[in-house]
Amino acid sequence: MFKCDGFRRRRKAERPAEILEAAFDAFAARGYAATRLEDVAARAGVTKGTIYLYFSTKEKLFEEMVRSHSAGLLADADAILGRIEGASANRLRGFLRFLYGRCVTDRRGREILRFMIADGKSFPHLVAEHYRDFVLPLLGMVSGLVDQGVAAGEFRADLPRETVRVVIAPTLFLSVIRLIFGDAPPVDEEAYVDAHIELAMTGLLAAPT
Amino acid sequence: MFKCDGFRRRRKAERPAEILEAAFDAFAARGYAATRLEDVAARAGVTKGTIYLYFSTKEKLFEEMVRSHSAGLLADADAILGRIEGASANRLRGFLRFLYGRCVTDRRGREILRFMIADGKSFPHLVAEHYRDFVLPLLGMVSGLVDQGVAAGEFRADLPRETVRVVIAPTLFLSVIRLIFGDAPPVDEEAYVDAHIELAMTGLLAAPT
Amino acid sequence: MFKCDGFRRRRKAERPAEILEAAFDAFAARGYAATRLEDVAARAGVTKGTIYLYFSTKEKLFEEMVRSHSAGLLADADAILGRIEGASANRLRGFLRFLYGRCVTDRRGREILRFMIADGKSFPHLVAEHYRDFVLPLLGMVSGLVDQGVAAGEFRADLPRETVRVVIAPTLFLSVIRLIFGDAPPVDEEAYVDAHIELAMTGLLAAPT
Amino acid sequence: MFKCDGFRRRRKAERPAEILEAAFDAFAARGYAATRLEDVAARAGVTKGTIYLYFSTKEKLFEEMVRSHSAGLLADADAILGRIEGASANRLRGFLRFLYGRCVTDRRGREILRFMIADGKSFPHLVAEHYRDFVLPLLGMVSGLVDQGVAAGEFRADLPRETVRVVIAPTLFLSVIRLIFGDAPPVDEEAYVDAHIELAMTGLLAAPT
DNA sequence: GATGAATGAGACTTCATTCAT
DNA sequence: TATGAATGAAGTCTCATTCAT
Numbered sequence: 001m002f003k004c005d006g007f008r009r010r011r012k013a014e015r016p017a018e019i020l021e022a023a024f025d026a027f028a029a030r031g032y033a034a035t036r037l038e039d040v041a042a043r044a045g046v047t048k049g050t051i052y053l054y055f056s057t058k059e060k061l062f063e064e065m066v067r068s069h070s071a072g073l074l075a076d077a078d079a080i081l082g083r084i085e086g087a088s089a090n091r092l093r094g095f096l097r098f099l100y101g102r103c104v105t106d107r108r109g110r111e112i113l114r115f116m117i118a119d120g121k122s123f124p125h126l127v128a129e130h131y132r133d134f135v136l137p138l139l140g141m142v143s144g145l146v147d148q149g150v151a152a153g154e155f156r157a158d159l160p161r162e163t164v165r166v167v168i169a170p171t172l173f174l175s176v177i178r179l180i181f182g183d184a185p186p187v188d189e190e191a192y193v194d195a196h197i198e199l200a201m202t203g204l205l206a207a208p209t
Numbered sequence: 210m211f212k213c214d215g216f217r218r219r220r221k222a223e224r225p226a227e228i229l230e231a232a233f234d235a236f237a238a239r240g241y242a243a244t245r246l247e248d249v250a251a252r253a254g255v256t257k258g259t260i261y262l263y264f265s266t267k268e269k270l271f272e273e274m275v276r277s278h279s280a281g282l283l284a285d286a287d288a289i290l291g292r293i294e295g296a297s298a299n300r301l302r303g304f305l306r307f308l309y310g311r312c313v314t315d316r317r318g319r320e321i322l323r324f325m326i327a328d329g330k331s332f333p334h335l336v337a338e339h340y341r342d343f344v345l346p347l348l349g350m351v352s353g354l355v356d357q358g359v360a361a362g363e364f365r366a367d368l369p370r371e372t373v374r375v376v377i378a379p380t381l382f383l384s385v386i387r388l389i390f391g392d393a394p395p396v397d398e399e400a401y402v403d404a405h406i407e408l409a410m411t412g413l414l415a416a417p418t
Numbered sequence: 419m420f421k422c423d424g425f426r427r428r429r430k431a432e433r434p435a436e437i438l439e440a441a442f443d444a445f446a447a448r449g450y451a452a453t454r455l456e457d458v459a460a461r462a463g464v465t466k467g468t469i470y471l472y473f474s475t476k477e478k479l480f481e482e483m484v485r486s487h488s489a490g491l492l493a494d495a496d497a498i499l500g501r502i503e504g505a506s507a508n509r510l511r512g513f514l515r516f517l518y519g520r521c522v523t524d525r526r527g528r529e530i531l532r533f534m535i536a537d538g539k540s541f542p543h544l545v546a547e548h549y550r551d552f553v554l555p556l557l558g559m560v561s562g563l564v565d566q567g568v569a570a571g572e573f574r575a576d577l578p579r580e581t582v583r584v585v586i587a588p589t590l591f592l593s594v595i596r597l598i599f600g601d602a603p604p605v606d607e608e609a610y611v612d613a614h615i616e617l618a619m620t621g622l623l624a625a626p627t
Numbered sequence: 628m629f630k631c632d633g634f635r636r637r638r639k640a641e642r643p644a645e646i647l648e649a650a651f652d653a654f655a656a657r658g659y660a661a662t663r664l665e666d667v668a669a670r671a672g673v674t675k676g677t678i679y680l681y682f683s684t685k686e687k688l689f690e691e692m693v694r695s696h697s698a699g700l701l702a703d704a705d706a707i708l709g710r711i712e713g714a715s716a717n718r719l720r721g722f723l724r725f726l727y728g729r730c731v732t733d734r735r736g737r738e739i740l741r742f743m744i745a746d747g748k749s750f751p752h753l754v755a756e757h758y759r760d761f762v763l764p765l766l767g768m769v770s771g772l773v774d775q776g777v778a779a780g781e782f783r784a785d786l787p788r789e790t791v792r793v794v795i796a797p798t799l800f801l802s803v804i805r806l807i808f809g810d811a812p813p814v815d816e817e818a819y820v821d822a823h824i825e826l827a828m829t830g831l832l833a834a835p836t
Numbered sequence: 837g838a839t840g841a842a843t844g845a846g847a848c849t850t851c852a853t854t855c856a857t
Numbered sequence: 858t859a860t861g862a863a864t865g866a867a868g869t870c871t872c873a874t875t876c877a878t
Contacts, residue, residue, distance in 0.1 A: 015858090031327060033242035036851060047860050048852085058852065116389045118240055118327030127389060160404040162397055167408070169382035170375050176385065180325050180336060188371055195369040199376070199412035221841065245868065256843055261870065433837090449745060451660035454872060465839055466873085476873065534807045536658060536745030545807060578822040580815055585826070587800035588793050594803065598743045598754060606789055613787040617794070621826035639862065664848065674864055676850080685848065 016054045019044045023065040028111040032062055032119040059123075066115055066126055069108050074134055077102070081141055088149030089205060093197050095145060096171065099138075100193055104174045113172070114179050142168055146204070155204045167204070170196040225263045228253045232274040237320040241271055241328040268332075275324055275335055278317050283346055286311070290350055297358030298414065302406050304354060305380065308347075309402055313383045322381070323388050351377055355413070364413045376413070379405040434472045437462045441483040446529040450480055450537040477541075484533055484544055487526050492552055495520070499559055506567030507623065511615050513563060514589065517556075518611055522592045531590070532597050560586055564622070573622045585622070588614040643681045646671045650692040655738040659689055659746040686750075693742055693753055696735050701761055704729070708768055715776030716832060720824055722772060723798065726765075727820055731801045740799070741806050769795055773831070782831045794831070797823040 022044035026035045037058055041048045055061035077098070084094035103109035120127040143164045149155035174192060177185045231253035235244045246267055250257045264270035286307065293303035312318035329336040352373050358364035383401060386394045440462035444453045455476055459466045473479035495516070502512035521527035530548070538545040561582050567573035592610060595603045649671035653662045664685055668675045682688035704725065711721035730736035739757070747754040770791050776782035801819060804812045
């Protein structure tokens with residue numbers, strides 16, 4: 001009920017973040033419409049009223065939550081890209097594995113995808129944002145990698161348009177599988193990732209002459 | 210308001226189907242939780258009470274709707290499989306195109322996927338059913354095609370496990386894209402399908418020796 | 419579905435009575451407000467619509483039912499009165515036992531009492547009727563018996579006013595007990611009836627001088 | 628609409644009691660099934676939603692209401708018993724008058740009886756509770772009084788079993804009369820009570836030798 | 837006469853939002 | 858800042874009543 005001052009001050013500053021975290025869990029668990037603000041409040045350890053001190057409506061809370069959790073998704077992709085060295089094939093391999101970690105294994109990435117699919121129609125602005133700030137840049141990076149490989153003669157020169165999307169598509173498949181089946185998916189994930197990378201590479205690489 | 214002769218009899222027999230159809234549209238549009246039975250009723254051209262003559266609860270209506278719309282999904286896959294002739298590569302190509310038509314272009318297939326992702330947690334039984342009755346059989350068909358190709362020496366013999374899932378993954382990607390972006394997806398779908406099939410084939414085919 | 423003509427004709431004539439009987443059971447089981455016309459219909463072996471052929475509303479059905487079931491209650495009381503012979507004390511004894519049979523043991527009498535208590539406020543006319551057609555005549559009969567006994571010197575001459583009501587009160591007590599506890603009441607009914615008659619007689623009889 | 632200082636605090640503490648009071652009035656007026664929560668809310672001066680802050684369902688509200696109103700019924704019976712002095716006959720007289728006040732004149736006692744009769748079937752647990760916590764103890768008290776009188780030689784030694792129930796039965800009769808006919812019962816209540824006590828005493832007392 | 841599909845008002849219940857403290 | 862009591866609109870579900878067949 002009453003807490004020492006330092007603690008309290010610290011809490012105050014972190015409240016919004018705590019609420020957003022709780023909102024993520026709550027909305028991920030039941031979906032936007034079925035989630036009660038009271039659920040969020042309980043998870044955050046506050047009361048309903050407190051949420052309204054920081055977020056004007058349930059919609060805004062949801063939007064802010066999605067934004068805050070999307071924010072980091074792309075953060076270190078660039079860094080990773082810089083760190084992975086070697087031939088294009090190798091860099092692409094590394095980047096795909098990074099994607100699996102980011103968007104599949106990491107719950108955050110997955111659930112954001114669920115929000116887009118489940119509630120995107122009610123939040124078109126959010127979808128547009130997500131596409132602009134996350135999907136497009138990501139596609140750009142992979143495109144860069146592939147183009148580089150093509151330029152270097154590593155990859156086939158006659159790759160059809162949209163190949164890039166096809167290359168990353170299997171990562172999304174695994175995300176969806178996890179979204180649907182939870183943490184016990186009916187897929188051998190390691191074997192799947194290996195198969196994906198193997199197949200993609202075989203498909204991309206220029207035939208050894 | 211005014212009913213002509215025979216109208217009533219026809220209606221009685223077709224009501225459930227009409228309601229299920231309306232339910233599909235309504236639930237697809239707003240998700241399970243956000244859809245009001247009144248929406249469904251209005252779309253079906255009946256009143257709320259009428260729905261309860263055929264479905265005992267909103268949950269049951271949803272379940273029946275998903276079932277009735279899943280039902281046909283697999284029906285002609287088998288037929289198609291029998292109709293496509295030629296080499297394994299060709300048969301697989303044909304089957305993948307069939308999948309695109311069935312699960313991506315056709316709204317039914319897509320929206321079922323949305324229900325699984327958005328509301329599967331609330332209907333675990335439905336998810337299990339869908340996996341058993343739709344996903345597994347489908348995977349089996351593709352597996353058969355691939356195995357046949359391998360046996361015939363058309364496809365590489367050293368294909369990693371889970372390759373089959375990787376091969377069909379891109380179809381699901383396009384489904385998801387449509388689910389999120391509607392009927393104006395930021396993807397050139399024809400090019401995408403071509404790229405997918407091209408890439409998959411290159412990856413699968415045994416290197417010409 | 420289709421019945422031989424004679425049967426059908428017979429049924430038609432008896433329908434209203436059958437429905438009233440079903441209504442009695444249904445209303446007695448759950449009370450007026452909680453009983454659905456569908457319950458009544460099911461018990462009567464007809465459909466809801468049929469009820470409306472004979473009774474214009476649920477209220478009217480209830481009223482008719484109460485009336486029809488009250489009707490017989492008093493019928494043979496007079497006859498009984500005429501049949502019981504002997505001294506006034508003996509006649510009163512006999513009449514009280516008759517009352518126990520009529521209003522307590524017989525489900526009809528009991529449930530009518532329940533309707534009066536539970537739903538009388540919604541059917542004041544019914545209450546008035548019941549009082550006029552059943553309670554008052556009954557009280558009159560008992561009064562007659564007691565007066566006769568007093569006149570004959572059998573009963574005390576200084577009986578207070580309202581003694582008659584006190585004398586029959588214990589029969590109603592047993593009715594209520596049955597209404598509340600069903601057919602396994604926490605009372606030894608035979609002993610109770612004996613005690614009642616014994617006590618009443620002791621209280622009424624003139625002290626032997 | 629506008630709230631003065633401290634108003635709120637007081638309200639919070641008293642709300643449940645206020646609601647229970649309103650519920651008593653509402654349920655007594657129309658019966659459990661026919662009473663709308665809105666009626667209760669209006670009587671309590673709150674809105675429907677507020678009721679659910681304190682009671683999870685209509686059923687629970689009803690049960691709590693019956694319990695809270697049964698609670699006091701037995702409280703001072705014991706005290707009364709201690710206070711009344713004199714011979715057993717006198718003590719019994721006093722106790723019967725107390726019963727009339729408590730269970731007949733006092734609306735609380737009466738309406739609880741109505742709930743038992745009208746809705747007991749839907750709340751069997753409540754009936755059992757009421758019997759255990761109210762009826763049995765009360766019977767015990769009267770039994771004690773009578774036994775005492777017998778032991779003292781005041782009352783007849785050969786009283787039949789169940790006499791006790793017969794002795795208090797007429798109080799219940801008056802309760803029922805009031806339940807059915809409201810506050811203008813077709814009985815001269817004072818005369819009735821006198822007649823009851825007179826008759827009971829005459830029946831119980833040992834013949835003066 | 838009998839049916840039962842259909843209606844629609846109204847019940848219970850939930851929950852986003854407000855606001856006095 | 859934080860609370861949580863209170864609101865009231867809205868949702869699911871029920872059921873008396875109607876009416877075409």
